[in-house]
Amino acid sequence: MQSDTLPAFDGTYWASLVQDMSWLPSSSSGDLDFEDFMDFGPELGDAQAFPTSGFRTSDELEPIDQYNTPASPEAELEPSTISISTVFNLDRVEADGSTPDFYLIASDGVHFAVNAAKLRENSINQFGGLLASTNSMAAMPLSSTVLNMLLHTIYGLSAAQYAPAVDDLAATIDASEPYGLSMEVLACHPTSPLFEAILSRAPSQPLECYSLAAHAKLEDLAGVISPYTLSLPLPDVTEENAECMGPSYLRRLFFLHLGRMEALKRILRAPPTPHPPTEDCDGYAEYLHPGAWVQRVGEIVWGASPNISSISLETRLSAIGKETDCTECQHYLAHRVKKLVTEWSLVKNTI
Incomplete structure (x- = not known):
């Protein structure tokens, strides 16, 4: 049976070894040679010396900051977040007291809380x-920009601050049919959000907005x-534009240009x-001779x-009067120009 106690330390035995020192390498001087002491003999081969290259002294060692050690990949993971519309969220309360009870999730993950x-x-x-389902949320194949514009149109909220692009406005209109919405009802009034949004883009993209x-x-x-x-010149109307606006509105657009x-x-x-x-x-x-007049106005028309403005037309016609020194001719021309400009301003400029 083994004992759990350690044997007593034999000091006499170890003292005799220290005093004898016959196990240490000898030197001619009788003193202990440290280099001889560290010579392990050929049997150790390449392990005779302790390599020191690649190690740093204690002064060169950098202290370890246990509070600033790199975090593990798992520790760097942040909890998932949900993007919620700033307008259509759970804090929204309608004038009639109704509150959101359904979530619409856009294709890019933004949540819209609606009633x-x-x-x-x-x-x-x-x-x-x-x-129709009992679920309280549904995913939609629309981007958050398009869904936001669609909901603003339904709720009658201005979307001017978002300045949606024409492509997003087109996608909003295209989305109305599959979701059972009537743009003729929701966007027919000048104050409706979609009406305002499309009209705001008309000065820079008239053909696309008209389409x-x-x-x-x-x-x-x-x-x-x-x-x-x-x-815009009529040749700028592409086949895609014509198909989008339909034959009726295309014909009216051509008649407007050619008629003016x-x-x-x-x-x-x-x-x-x-x-x-x-x-x-x-x-x-x-x-003032008929042939000469037709030639001069022909150059203007060409x-x-x-969309030539009344001011531009007046300027071009009045310049003709500078070719004569007769004040009566100039007076009669000015009277005629004034009448022409008035007539031009009355020509219809809408479809």
């Missing part, structure tokens, strides 16, 4: 069937946008009335577009 009754009120198919309005059958919006298209140019030709065709002869002028300045 299911509000959606049913504006949709003829339970918002694409999403509200959107026509595609959604928003008659008033298409009419308001149509004057902006007068700066025909009206301009008609207004300018007749030359000014000659004044009674005087000692210095027979009443017919060179430019370089004009359907």
